[in-house]
Amino acid sequence: MDQTNPLVSKLQTNGNASVVVDMDVLPRKGNYEHSADPAEITDTFGQLLNYCSEAVSTCRSAINHWFNDAIFLALVIAYIIYIVFVIIFDTSTAFWTVVDLIIICLVVIHRFWGIPTVLAHITTPLLKIRRRHCVVSPKRQILAGRVFTASLFLALGVYLIVDLYDEPERLIPLGGLILFLVLMFVTSTAPSKVQWRAVLWGLLLQFIMGIIILRWPPGYKVCKLMGDAVAKFLSFTDYGSKFVFGEKTYTMHVVVFKILPVVVYFSAVVSILYYLGVMQVIIKGLAKLFQYTMNTTAVESFATAAHIFIGQVVSTVALKPFLRDITLSELNAVMTSGFATVAGTVIAAYIEFGVPAEHVITASFMSAPAALAVSKLNWPETEVPRGEEKDVYMNLNVGNEYNIMEAASAGALTAIKLISYVTVNLIAFISLLAFLDYFLSSMGSRVGHPEVTFQFLCSYTFMPLALVMGVRWQDCGKVAELIGKKIFINEFLSFADLGTMIKNDEINERSIVIATYILCGFGSIAAMGINLGAFTAADPSRRQDYAKGMLRAMIGGNVACFMTACVAGILYEGNPFQNMVEMNSNMTTMLNSTSVNGTSLVGNMFNQSSLINGTL
Template structure:
């Protein structure tokens, strides 16, 4: 045997191989062929053992029956739980109504943030929420598994044979007819809005000054558009009109305001489940002090974890396609940018792109611009509590984010129109399956994937805030040399924002104070701005109307530190698109600011003295 070989050969005619075996005492011995032959036999036996077991054969043979039984059992369990919950709710209401005849002073219905005892039907809590969720789930199941399979083919044939052949083909043959129809529809909408504004402001015509804001911002968008020839007015007009209509629903209609308030509360509750994990890792003090990195950024780990699970289950792909189709059908925008805009109502600018992360590399320049503008125009549910602690109205904050969703897409398509062929239309997105091997693998990878996102956000926010401090120092020094000690970059920007404060509906006598607040938000961040606004409100230095309009004007993430967060987050999710992201970043930042100002203008039109008095209470 050759000494340098690990496998030797005997001298017999069978030339049986010898294998080296390692003993426990770390000495090597040689084994001859029969052992290796036994190993081969054992491998053959293992291959035989890989055949499906009797249980697997039974499952494969009766898969449909087993699936049907499991579905029936699930519905029986859900139905039984719902029936008992209904009985418990009715019984509790009756008992507590009886007890109220002899009230107990030590008894209270509110103990842990939930209603206990006789609290009535509340759609956002307790049995009311269970009823609504159950109804929504079963309506969707009935539609997708019963109504849709039965009616899809007949309706499709009806559409192809009548509507498509007779109406659509005739209309599309003559573009003039379609244009005339669009013009007539736009005129009718304008007339309807004009009538509403006349009725709404006839007792206070000064509120009409707020109309100057949307007119100025839309005009600037057309003048400075990246490609005026490519502007499609449908998303612009529908987006701005949708912003106005949502304002009416959320500000003037009490039911609409309560619905969005409920949704916002539930999102905040869900995201706050990240706090126990943060407290366990970082300690209670760092989290309870709302330290930015340890308290706020930790939400991204939990949210990425959850989104990864939904992708593995296929639920998120379904949501991307359906919600994207719904919004894009109204505005004519693509599925990804539409879903991102809708998600930004409650989620942050670094959490929302996680919903469309697999498609970020496919987005066009205009779509990236729209994604970033939507993030800058809204705030997340995770920071609403901080704003409210400074004195801002929770209802107005939720309303502002809701109004900004369609307007962000509309304004984005005005300032940076689509001039490329999109790859993320609702009918183009492929329902990609997760590459994870199991739900646990998906959860672990989701949490791990958030690490570079969080680090990128932290690095960018440190750098940008430091740069703003540097600018403040330079301008303060230049002012000091000529005897002006209190001048800094924020002071300069407050003078710039005085005219903007006026065109969104602020009285000129209050424009300087409001301009300082808007400048603080634009130059530093919205936390500082809401702190300044709260101080003005407590000192009664601005009117309730000015405070309400300002709440809308600064309700967005458009500030330098958020610019760094956005570029860091998107750059980490799509490293190949960093060049494109930085190219459209500043333009989307400006669009985000203008969307907030447009929301403030519409709010100034709609907020009556009675509404403002109610918010103060």
């Protein structure tokens, strides 16, 4: 048989030769030149079916889109009709109904056109008119900006002079604020390169927020209503906890069955807001505010605004594409803002401890510009930033879930990691704290001072720090303990202790407010290791840069919280030494009463020492 013929080949089967003919190369009989190949016919039908299926899918998606829009418009119209009936029924709620209408209009605009697109259509013609008829040289623009900043500082100075005239004791936190600024400037990596615009506007934004919240009655009422609304909103977590853990037993273990479920609930809500695009609008708005007022770059402005809601560990996912190219100053600003703020999901747990909700919410917002100011003062920019603004803001992904139910489920599942982090840290650090207290007490008992504990040392070490922030003297020791626990353990345990102090009425209202602003930040030693691991996982090539600036960023984040507390101490009304005078007068009265009944004084001292021993 011919071995070279491509039509025929041998196949050995069971020792016998068989012939295999290649049918594809055999000549075809008949006229096949004008007939279609069966494979081509199959491909044609397949392409036709693909076109049909694509057309059906397109029509289905369009119908679903129109159907969703119709349902959305129907709900909006129904709610507007409801608002009209509310105004007719009770005219006293007209203000809030107008607020509802404004919110509905913004939601409709964002749903169909997008708020940034509408604003671009409005601002673009105005910018063209300004460029044509209001041409201002760059030098004059810089001069106008400086005059405007100086005018705001002058107005702020006049306001403080008038406001503090009757209560000069509130000048103490003002001195503390200046002290922190001086310390950051002295320890700066390049004092001659400090960007004073960022520092000054950071302070201005802090004072503006503080005046609106703490001194302006309408602003405080709005913030108080928002805090009460958030607290009421979080209280619905109890229904889920009752169903899972039992109605009578879910309050027996407050942290596990009442506090931590709030994190799950709020995490699901935040995930839904991300799916709807609400969080993206808020974060971009705050980032633009920081960028235009403080002249910071897009990366550090975006990171600072994001840290208010999502925390530093989660934000590394969004910042991952930029970590390799950002400068050391930008990296320090990113890390400092992470240490100075707390995530929105954890704020919910702090509120459950009994801390004032309105101050917990505003503390993180006020500390954000302070973090940028501290970072630019402590690590000024000496390089040329390379990040593009449009790339930074586009990196904040909108929720990719299919619907709201999936978004809620994804948010709840995300909280598992956060809950496990909080739980294991509480177990570990409380156990270590108990061991440390035992060790210090045993060492102190050898020299006749068994009362020496970690809280005892912190109460004396950080007492001057609490005093310069405006805490009243008799509360400085307790607030100093909270500061020590925040820095050396974590802020979660400090907020738990603050909630206990509030419930037991151990410190006055002014000290509670200032302590809330002090503790509202992830500025602990343990957080340094967590953030180092998160940044290294995002971009391992800059591990040395992360390790180099982590301690400085942690200190800067705490200083930013301290500056926010100083602003609260300046603006919060009340005499910090009033209660100390009352305490001295009560002590004098008690001492005078010993001349009549000395046994009562001894009994009181015995009861107090028994209480202390029982607490220990």
